Amino acid sequence: MMTLDKKYHDDLVKALRLHEISGRRVGEVLAEVEAHVTETGEDPVDAFGRPRDYAKQVAAQLDPATGKRSTGETVAISIASGTLAMFGTSFLGDGLALDQPTIDYSLRDVVAQPTLLVMIIIGTMLAFRAYTARSHNKLLGAGVAVAAVLALGSQIICNKFLDDVTPVLSPPSWLVLTLGVVFLVALAVLLTQAIRRNRVRYPAAK
Known part of the structure; x- marks a missing residue:
């Protein structure tokens, strides 16, 4: 058999x-x-x-x-997961510096990371669409390459032209640490719910 x-x-x-x-x-x-x-x-x-x-x-x-889940739901979960993961790990790492009363964020810090996140999300969604297209879609594939180039270029531009010395935000370290923990817990809850909702369920035997 x-x-x-x-x-x-x-x-x-x-x-x-x-x-x-x-x-x-x-x-x-x-x-x-x-x-x-x-x-x-x-x-x-x-x-x-x-x-x-x-x-x-x-x-x-x-x-x-x-x-089938709605495309809007899939996009929302992807964006939320990426955002929580990136900022959660970043804030947690910054907030662990408890010997400092505040955490200083420069203009480069404020602009570079959100820009990178946007480019990653766009590239990921384009790659997803390219893979699931019913016929090979070169335009979507090219879009993935463009998003990757823009992601790299945005970081180079931010590093070169944006101020990395003068603080524009100086939240207390305990607040940054708390945000990091909250974001990562929210990420764990979101992923757990997604896994449960999407678990493969075989039809019940009659």
């Missing part, structure tokens, strides 16, 4: 996830593929195609109201 190999299974799960397909529907698709392979002994690539291609077919046929 032939069973679905782990590599195809894992690759299909990843491909379906990239198309924002719900955990319930992912479980149903996996169950269908596994049942077909077990019953027929056919190679899953021959029967369904490569995981990436089959995931696109599933996404194209899916009713967004029942099996």
Whole structure:
């Protein structure tokens, strides 16, 4: 009896996830593929195609109201996660310098990090769209490259032209440390909820 190999299974799960397909529907698709392979002994690539291609077919046929998260939700979670992770780790590291009563942030500090975050988010979303496009989209791929160049260029410009000496913000170190902890806790809660919501759920046996 032939069973679905782990590599195809894992690759299909990843491909379906990239198309924002719900955990319930992912479980149903996996169950269908596994049942077909077990019953027929056919190679899953021959029967369904490569995981990436089959995931696109599933996404194209899916009713967004029942099996797919909204793009807006996905974008919001991605932006929130990236923001909480970047500023949480940064504030936590800065705030641990408790021997200093305040933490000084220069104009470069205030501008460079948010700019980098924006470029990373844009590049990530473009890469996501390029991967999940039904046909190869060179324009999206080029957009990823442009976002990477802009991210690097923005940091070079900030380092060269923005003041890194004069403080523009000087919050107390305890406040910075607290913000870092709060942001990282919020990140953990957000990721935990996302994992639970997207956990693969196989259809119940009748």
